[in-house]
Amino acid sequence: MALAFDVAGLTDYLHEIFPQVKDDFSIDAMDEQGLRMRLLTAERHLRPGGTVSGPSMFALADCAIYALILSRLGREALAVTTNCSLDFMRKPVAGADVIAEARLLKLGRVLAVADVLMYSEGLGEPVARASMTYSIPPKR
Amino acid sequence: MALAFDVAGLTDYLHEIFPQVKDDFSIDAMDEQGLRMRLLTAERHLRPGGTVSGPSMFALADCAIYALILSRLGREALAVTTNCSLDFMRKPVAGADVIAEARLLKLGRVLAVADVLMYSEGLGEPVARASMTYSIPPKR
Amino acid sequence: MALAFDVAGLTDYLHEIFPQVKDDFSIDAMDEQGLRMRLLTAERHLRPGGTVSGPSMFALADCAIYALILSRLGREALAVTTNCSLDFMRKPVAGADVIAEARLLKLGRVLAVADVLMYSEGLGEPVARASMTYSIPPKR
Amino acid sequence: MALAFDVAGLTDYLHEIFPQVKDDFSIDAMDEQGLRMRLLTAERHLRPGGTVSGPSMFALADCAIYALILSRLGREALAVTTNCSLDFMRKPVAGADVIAEARLLKLGRVLAVADVLMYSEGLGEPVARASMTYSIPPKR
Numbered sequence: 001m002a003l004a005f006d007v008a009g010l011t012d013y014l015h016e017i018f019p020q021v022k023d024d025f026s027i028d029a030m031d032e033q034g035l036r037m038r039l040l041t042a043e044r045h046l047r048p049g050g051t052v053s054g055p056s057m058f059a060l061a062d063c064a065i066y067a068l069i070l071s072r073l074g075r076e077a078l079a080v081t082t083n084c085s086l087d088f089m090r091k092p093v094a095g096a097d098v099i100a101e102a103r104l105l106k107l108g109r110v111l112a113v114a115d116v117l118m119y120s121e122g123l124g125e126p127v128a129r130a131s132m133t134y135s136i137p138p139k140r
Numbered sequence: 141m142a143l144a145f146d147v148a149g150l151t152d153y154l155h156e157i158f159p160q161v162k163d164d165f166s167i168d169a170m171d172e173q174g175l176r177m178r179l180l181t182a183e184r185h186l187r188p189g190g191t192v193s194g195p196s197m198f199a200l201a202d203c204a205i206y207a208l209i210l211s212r213l214g215r216e217a218l219a220v221t222t223n224c225s226l227d228f229m230r231k232p233v234a235g236a237d238v239i240a241e242a243r244l245l246k247l248g249r250v251l252a253v254a255d256v257l258m259y260s261e262g263l264g265e266p267v268a269r270a271s272m273t274y275s276i277p278p279k280r
Numbered sequence: 281m282a283l284a285f286d287v288a289g290l291t292d293y294l295h296e297i298f299p300q301v302k303d304d305f306s307i308d309a310m311d312e313q314g315l316r317m318r319l320l321t322a323e324r325h326l327r328p329g330g331t332v333s334g335p336s337m338f339a340l341a342d343c344a345i346y347a348l349i350l351s352r353l354g355r356e357a358l359a360v361t362t363n364c365s366l367d368f369m370r371k372p373v374a375g376a377d378v379i380a381e382a383r384l385l386k387l388g389r390v391l392a393v394a395d396v397l398m399y400s401e402g403l404g405e406p407v408a409r410a411s412m413t414y415s416i417p418p419k420r
Numbered sequence: 421m422a423l424a425f426d427v428a429g430l431t432d433y434l435h436e437i438f439p440q441v442k443d444d445f446s447i448d449a450m451d452e453q454g455l456r457m458r459l460l461t462a463e464r465h466l467r468p469g470g471t472v473s474g475p476s477m478f479a480l481a482d483c484a485i486y487a488l489i490l491s492r493l494g495r496e497a498l499a500v501t502t503n504c505s506l507d508f509m510r511k512p513v514a515g516a517d518v519i520a521e522a523r524l525l526k527l528g529r530v531l532a533v534a535d536v537l538m539y540s541e542g543l544g545e546p547v548a549r550a551s552m553t554y555s556i557p558p559k560r
Contacts, residue, residue: 054202054221059195081194083363085505086224087533089526105546106509110390113507129525133363223503223553225365227393229386245406246369250530253367266385273503334501335479342474361474366504
């Protein structure tokens with residue numbers, strides 16, 4: 001399926017519609033297979049001890065998959081998270097960026113499904129896994 | 141199972157160990173059956189349009205269940221979120237507090253499981269549902 | 281929401297559309313709040329040691345929720361399972377029937393969400409928990 | 421991590437401990453990265469219309485991941501499914517075998533996590549996705 005944006009265009013569009021997460025995430029790469037997003041880990045994402053918080057990991061997975069869906073559907077699209085399953089498997093490296101590798105498993109008329117593996121930068125084993133379903137409302 | 145804290149004591153303890161969420165959540169009630177926690181909805185929890193964000197809902201569910209487990213296990217306890225399943229079912233009421241009703245389904249030697257229904261204050265139908273598993277490390 | 285069937289009528293309808301599970305499940309009760317279904321535990325549902333198998337627990341949850349949705353939507357309705365989250369919390373009692381208590385959390389235009397607690401008959405604590413989402417195709 | 425079995429040895433061991441699923445599943449391949457298991461689709465796995473049933477898909481995912489864990493831990497190991505998340509994404513091809521591609525994401529001291537994509541043989545897009553957690557009891 002053709003991509004509706006390049007990395008710069010999708011980044012601009014996300015900043016436009018979600019200005020509040022502008023400093024949290026950046027898109028590292030994107031192609032026909034998937035999308036790689038980075039959590040720019042800062043003090044506000046951490047729990048005591050320096051671990052990246054659960055809500056920040058959730059936000060990264062959700063944002064990566066949302067961006068992935070937009071990359072196919074383009075500017076007019078809406079997509080609403082309806083279901084999320086998350087496994088927290090390892091303690092993230094204190095202070096390191098977290099990299100999410102998202103892949104699209106289904107892009108249907110009313111539902112999209114994708115999953116994501118999340119890695120502390122420089123660590124070979126994933127720290128978390130998520131799968132999410134989005135409902136795609138009909139175009140107005 | 142006897143409760144290890146009353147509401148005031150558990151609130152103090154949560155503020156001590158998670159000072160960064162002190163202004164986000166309050167415990168409304170707690171008994172043998174479960175725990176009710178409130179997201180004190182503020183600007184920082186919202187998405188454009190006034191909807192409470194997904195990460196804020198995740199944080200509320202996680203915090204309510206964590207508090208519920210602590211209410212049984214007491215001060216020395218550790219508990220680490222290992223799995224979460226979330227269904228987002230309705231759009232939260234713009235700006236309203238979100239109330240989480242958590243119930244403990246299992247408190248084993250190594251795993252605890254609980255689920256939670258979340259309501260926009262004043263709305264009869266739940267806006268979201270979550271179930272979570274926590275790993276309980278052995279006491280040192 | 282008014283019920284489209286009584287217990288006898290829904291039972292007949294399930295036998296008509298799913299003749300292959302006729303001997304596996306029975307509806308114990310049904311009202312505005314939810315539906316109680318029973319797995320009529322037999323040799324074919326067991327693992328070595330007498331435990332009810334995971335696939336049998338999945339089938340019970342799926343069938344209970346499907347029946348619950350039909351009880352509201354009636355004869356013409358279609359509903360397709362799109363997501364399931366299951367927690368296995370305790371070992372079922374060897375050979376005992378398993379009782380599923382299902383409740384409907386959302387019945388929307390395109391998606392329905394319900395959850396279920398499952399109990400070995402006579403045991404106070406749930407052996408498993410499930411939540412499921414169904415897609416409701418538009419009527420032809 | 422070294423494999424504790426080859427395909428023939430693991431197949432024999434599964435038949436020994438789960439004789440009742442002997443005719444349902446076969447291991448197609450196995451290496452350091454993962455394990456491929458096949459549902460030998462037969463009449464008993466089908467729903468009206470020829471679709472592979474949800475419980476059969478659950479059983480395939482569970483069995484593939486269980487075999488994958490055993491392939492690392494060997495003969496003495498126990499592993500108990502504690503959590504499962506499943507997305508049903510497409511209608512399986514009527515009557516076709518279903519192929520599960522399982523990969524291990526974590527093999528810890530007390531918990532193992534794996535995920536699986538399931539394909540109707542000959543179809544490029546996955547029909548379902550599952551992730552599962554297993555509890556690994558201490559050796560006696």
